[in-house]
Amino acid sequence: MSCTVIAFGELHGIFAWLHELPVSIGLPDSVQAVVMYAALGVTVFSVLSLFALFLVWWERKIAAHIQQRFGPMRVGWHGWYQTVMDALKLLQKEDIRIETRDKVVFFWAPVVCFVAAFLAYVVMPFGKGLIVADLNIGILYIMAVTTFTVIALLMAGWGSNNKYALLGGMRSAAQVVSYEIPMVVSLLTIIIYVGSLSMVDIVESQSGWFFNWFIFRVPFGPIAFVTYIIAAIAEANRTPFDIPEAEQELVAGYNIEYSGMKFAMFFLAEFVNMFTVSAIAATVFLGGWNGPFLPSWVWFMGKTLTVVLLLMLVRWTYPRLRVDQLMEFAWKFLVPVTFANLILAGVLKYLGYWE
Amino acid sequence: MGLIDHIRNLLKGLGIAGKHLGRHAITIQYPEERMEMPERSRGIVVLLSDKETGELNCTACELCMRACPTAAIKIVTHRDENKKKHLDVFEVDNGLCCFCGLCEEACNFSALKMATKYEFSTLGADELVWDVNKLQEVGRDVDYVDTRKKKKPKPEPKADAKPTAPKPEKTDAKPKPEQPATVSEPVNPAGSSTEEKVNEEPLPEEQERKEEKKEGGPTDGSV
Amino acid sequence: MTKEELKDKVLNLSQGMLTYSDSGVFDLMFEVKPENLTKAAVLLRDHEELRFDFMNNITGVDTGEHFEVVYSLASLSNKTRLDFKVVLPYEGAKLESLCEVWKAANWHEREIWELYGIDFTGHPNLTRFLLPDDWDQGHPMRKDWDAPDFVRMPEL
């Protein structure tokens, strides 16, 4: 085991132990890596699944309190395990499969969506040492795998053989592809100052007090942060950019024909996605796990949940954009702004603002 | 409006939503907490009992049945040797009741009231038909102002009640048991209970109606 | 404009197309022969001093002896109101459509066609819309129509 001094409450011992587990139980070399990553994957997956359930409950509570009602109150203190019960209920429900569906596509769409949502967490630094694999292309990897969601939504829209679902799938494809660009460019503004794509490097270069966070330190950091948040809301398909499932127009959009656990998979994936984009915002702009006194993972979670809270407030306040306005906003406003931001930041860096 | 204005207005909306986040909920948790119903609230129809004797106030005058627009009240009476009317059947079909309050206003004997109670969900539609015992039992603890004249149940209009009572004697030229209370529903609301009742006596009604038709429209107060 | 003035004006201008009927209790009520309907309607809408540009309502009535179709009109500029009606026999009840005069008449006429069976010639879209698409049980608002399980309320 590791001999370094660990701050009280740090969890990276668990990850270190999992890293060393295959070796210590004497597995042959050929399967060591497989077992190690499987163990890490299961750990992260189960924690995140529970966390997604918590987020669903939290969103319901936040929405309820903005609207001056209680929200779930029945099971447990303020209904804290309501979503667990909901998930169990959805598990038991009949899986309604319409006759005219595209069988293969219809089946795999929720699976792809669910898996793609969790893939990003391979490189997510939850705390000091709390990372499954510190890839040197971390952020690029995240950008790549989160785009898988659009394929899943398109598959769901197509496979359902329903006009509403198809419209939802098409809208989702157009939207996610468009907003990918401002999102990546906003992140690039930061990355050119870090000089590395590794998530750990990004976090470590922000160590220290909060003025070392990139949102404050990098020129045009706040603008990049705002454009990132806007694009992230669109990526996570939430109001005011929730047109793929726009309830008042397309009823439920791409997941209109899904029921039971398949629906639950879409639903959980949506919340995991929301957590992903918030976690990236916390990591890249808000200093990640850096913070005094408290354990690093607490800081990470605190910052992420703050961003999540912001997303929730936005969701429950604003009306929804129309589909053409959404695209116009992306291409005519966000893309130019983010590119200008990137160029200015690059010029400043070249001129030696950053030593 | 410029960009700055847009941002300011967006933030203003966010501020209003955030402001409410800190406030306490205005809803209540229903089975544990209940709203206090106003005294005039129109809930379930109940039959009232005399405060001293505990007997029903109802005099079987059938005014409420006549006032009811959905024929939810069914009354069957008979006369004894003293020509005094007695109640055989008094049923309220809560499934048909539309809670308009016309029966309560029609009643001149403080016999019937729409109580402030509102919970009567059941598992079947037929359980919603309440007979006289159930109605009386539910109405035991209902407070009311007795506007009757003691010992003399002669119809007297209430102070501000709308209808002046028609003479109950006149309305019963035809003895009721032969013509059981008509439970009618003009357009079928697809309820099984309605259909059953309709089947009881479709023919005489049908004929009566046809006759009226020939005479050129229904005649008023023919009974 | 008082009611009397309006009545005189309408009677003068219509040259006998509209005749006064005393069945209207509150507002003016005129009667029109079915063949004069469109002419009378255009006159009421377009004449400078009348300008009944607003169609409130069309009501079909089955009086038990014949059909009546009652048109309620209002003038937004003059703030006046009147009704006129057309009496139609049961057999072969047919009327000119006023959709061209007031577009509001479209749906009202459709409803009357559906519920009373009064035919409106020249109506652009006389199709079922209030009753089920496969309805084949006649015209429900006629007095001689009853639902299969219809029972009359007890008489007072």
Next chain:
Amino acid sequence: MAELRTEEFQVNMGPHHPSTHGVCRLVLTMDGEKVVAVEPVIGYLHRAIEKICENRTYPQCSPMMDRFEYVTAMSSDYVYALAVEKLAQLEVPERAEYLRVIMLELNRIASHLIFWGVTAMDIGAYTPFLYGLREREDIIDLFEMTCGQRLTYNYIRIGGVSRDIPKEFEPKCRAFIKKLRGKFSDYEGLLNENPIWLARTKGIGVLTPETAISYGASGPVLRASGIDYDLRRDDPYSIYDKFDFAIPTQKTGDCYDRFIQRLDEMKESLKIIEQALDGLPEGEIKAKVKPKFKPPEGEVYSRIESARGEMGAYVRSDGTTKPVRVKLRGSSYNHLALVPEICTDVLIADLVAIFATLDIIMPEVDR
């Protein structure tokens, strides 16, 4: 590359769709996201109220009217009572008229609050819906305190009102007026200036005055198109000529104007309620109406300004206790007929916005 073949397709919006306010079916012919043609299919909420009324006595019809338009049930009660009163030439006591005006205006505010919330929800903002219902709840409490019901009031009867207001009504009503005035800043802050809201509603679904008149649009929809016409002022019924209030109008007749129009009307209604509370006289609340009420032979069409526009009732009597014909005219009926006219070449999201701002309530259409 060969030309891609495209074709229009049809979508059934409804009968059970979140934004069709009840059960209305819109058959949309769509070209991608664009709506080419709309055909409303109604009748899913048809309860045959008119046929039922032909089989009821005049007082018994009054509860049916609550079901005609349950969002402003006071108005539909009143329009029927007004028609029968005109038929029978009944004198209504003055206090009853004042009470009627108070209730009608409170109900108008309640309806507009629902409109405000529902429109916001249809355009995607959920929270205003709950805020609108929150204030409506206070109005409903006032109604329940007075007449005993929260939705189907059956309060305004032939010849007057069913019961006098309780003692605590006036202070509570005044407190509510004060409270609602304070809430308007919240309402305006949430949506009125919000750039997303402006983008969604400005210039969408423009209704020209000529089309509006021709299709018989009325009420806020007509006034939002710039026509200054309000039955409360131009064809005064009840005692509306005694009150001092403005008739707000807008200019362009797009969704935004229809939205703002109703917010403005709420403020005017508050003024009317205040004046009515100040001038409330003592006295009887109901004219004498016999249980065997027989109006003389004749026919009458009464019309009032309900929250959605002109609400009318045609009542025909043949001198018996039952009406020969009761026809109810709801303004939503005409407004729904407008939808195919102004909803061509709009996006599906605009269709929802137009449908919402016309404030179409299906019970009024189907009856």
